Amino acid sequence: MNITPIGIIHSPFTEPKGMPIQPAGAVGVKGTVEVFSEFQAGLKDLDGFSHIILLYLFHRSEGFNLQVVPFMDNEPRGLFATRAPRRPNPIGLSVVQLDRIENGILHVQNLDILDETPLLDIKPYVPEFDGQIDVRTGWLEKVRKTVSKRRSDDRFK
């Protein structure tokens, strides 16, 4: 199946190195999501949602390894137990805050995405679908509360 970008994400992060590794580490980082004109009719009603899910291509990632040492750890972990960008299908997922929509441009916050990233889909964030409570997070349990301070390095370039 073939994937076609429906827009472009613009962010302050022009290089992978030093960027936040998740939206939780990108609180207040502002950017825009440009939706191509032929898809803008699909944005109707989206401004009622405070948070949206962006699906996008990890366009700077090539290939993958099935075991990786995540940014937040020093041990090799199974790729699917991590959010590393080099994946068999390099599709990224971020929940961001939607501030407003103007002329097909979404103004968003908490953006942990590289500048010029191809957008694949936008979905509304709905707590009943997407939020979970009583969650265990395996190897991340010890480190996840520090994620806001972590920054990426070169390892997944």
Next chain:
Amino acid sequence: MNITPIGIIHSPFTEPKGMPIQPAGAVGVKGTVEVFSEFQAGLKDLDGFSHIILLYLFHRSEGFNLQVVPFMDNEPRGLFATRAPRRPNPIGLSVVQLDRIENGILHVQNLDILDETPLLDIKPYVPEFDGQIDVRTGWLEKVRKTVSKRRSDDRFK
């Protein structure tokens, strides 16, 4: 960019009609996620997570309309303000509960996915990344608390 399935999702739902429209409506529905052998090394450490995000192909969906009448509503809404399966890039996203992993087979619950759906990616669910509080949900505000009782019909076949 080309997308290649890394596995197959098996569920009790062999037809779109009558299936739950979101995991919240599929509480207790059990199924399995079969990860192809060449990707199974990437499952290491995943069993520490109680919830996982599945990305998959809406393989029974063809084409799309930029305005749709969602299952939970009677008015046309912008496609990107809905979770309808017919999308420019027909990629689905569900958060499911992971019970156990045996021989590359993930046993999961709360499955709102059609049988034989091609799996694209598995990501660990992490509240700090994926959970949001103080959320507005636009047109869904009035209806989302009833989502567990809604079932799909033929409209997105």
